[in-house]
C-alpha cells in the first residue's frame with residue numbers, strides 16, 4: 001500500500017475524476033489508514049511504498065505490477081502522468097529479491113489482472129479496452145506461465161477489470177456483467193457458473209473493487225447491497241469508508257497490491 005499523502009485530482013484520466021472537485025488529502029490519509037488497520041486486524045501483513053510528490057495517483061498501488069507465485073510482471077502505465085510510478089514499484093520488488101519481469105506492453109498491473117489459484121488449475125483473468133492493451137495479455141501469459149483469459153471491458157466508468165470483477169476466494173469471482181462485452185459475459189458464465197453477480201448499484205458504489213482472503217471481504221462501505229449478497233453467499237463483508245479516494249476513481253482494491261509468494 002502507498003499513503004495518499006500527495007493525493008489530488010490534478011488531471012482527469014477516467015470518468016470519475018473531475019479536476020474542479022476539492023480533495024481533502026488529510027481525510028484521504030485517515031480513510032486509507034483505516035483500510036490499512038482493517039487488513040492488519042484481519043491478520044494480514046502490510047508493506048508500504050513511499051509516496052512521491054508529483055504522483056497524485058500513487059495511492060492506487062494495485063496498478064504497479066501483477067504478482068503470481070513469486071514472479072512479478074511489471075506495469076507500463078497508459079497515461080504519461082502515472083508512468084513514473086512503475087519505477088517505484090519495480091524498485092520495491094527488486095530490492096526485496098522478487099523475480100521481476102519488465103513489460104514491453106501497456107498494462108496497469110492488478111488494475112486489469114486477477115488471479116484465481118484454484119480455478120481450472122490456476123487462471124489469470126485480464127481486462128482490456130481502456131487501459132491494458134491486448135498484447136500485454138499474451139506477454140503476461142509468457143511471463144507467468146499461467147493461462148490468461150482476455151475479457152473486453154465496454155463501459156468507460158468501469159475502465160479497469162478491478163472495478164468490474166474480483167476474486168472472492170481461490171476459485172470464484174463476483175462481477176458486474178454490464179461492464180463486459182456480450183462475448184466476454186459468455187466466457188465468464190462458462191468459466192464461473194457459481195459466480196456471485198453484482199448489479200448496477202453495486203458497481204457504481206465501487207463495490208466490486210474489493211479484496212477478499214477467501215472469507216473476509218473488505219469492500220467500500222457504500223456498497224451495502226453487495227455486502228448483503230456476499231453475506232448470503234457465505235462470506236463475511238467488512239465495509240470500509242473510502243469516499244475521498246473515489247474522487248480519483250478508486251477504492252479498496254485499487255489501494256492494495258497483493259504479494260503472492
Ligand code: ARG
Nearest residue numbers: 014060062111160248250254
Ligand atoms: N486515478 C487513477 C487512474 O485513473 C485510479 C486508478 C484506480 N486503480 C485501480 N486499480 N482501478 O489511473
